[in-house]
Amino acid sequence: MIAPSEILALALQLGGAAASRQQDALELLCKAALAEVEAGRLPDAPGSEEALLCGLAYLALSRLPEEEPVSFTAGSISVTRSNSRTRSAVYADLASRLLSPYVGESGFAFLGVEG
Numbered sequence: 582m583i584a585p586s587e588i589l590a591l592a593l594q595l596g597g598a599a600a601s602r603q604q605d606a607l608e609l610l611c612k613a614a615l616a617e618v619e620a621g622r623l624p625d626a627p628g629s630e631e632a633l634l635c636g637l638a639y640l641a642l643s644r645l646p647e648e649e650p651v652s653f654t655a656g657s658i659s660v661t662r663s664n665s666r667t668r669s670a671v672y673a674d675l676a677s678r679l680l681s682p683y684v685g686e687s688g689f690a691f692l693g694v695e696g
Contacts, residue, residue: 610641636679643672
């Protein structure tokens with residue numbers, strides 16, 4: 582069983598300075614990520630604790646608020662970051678890939694779509 586403190590330690594390493602500045606929030610997000618994954622964990626999920634630990638850390642990091650604005654305006658000048666993928670989106674993608682063998686359905690469904 583992975584402890585929230587293990588997830589936090591790895592998330593702080595992976596998230597760098599931005600994660601360190603938000604450590605209190607990240608600690609709560611690590612606990613929430615663990616509870617969420619454990620609630621949906623498949624009974625026959627693989628036993629690789631390393632992949633699960635990394636997935637949980639990235640899941641917690643994906644939920645931290647972004648510190649850097651995607652765009653801003655100063656007077657008549659507007660600046661927009663050219664990379665449309667935010668750090669949170671990258672972390673969420675990594676978490677999804679790492680956690681997919683451990684959890685069941687993602688909750689996504691096509692409803693009302695005729696085939």
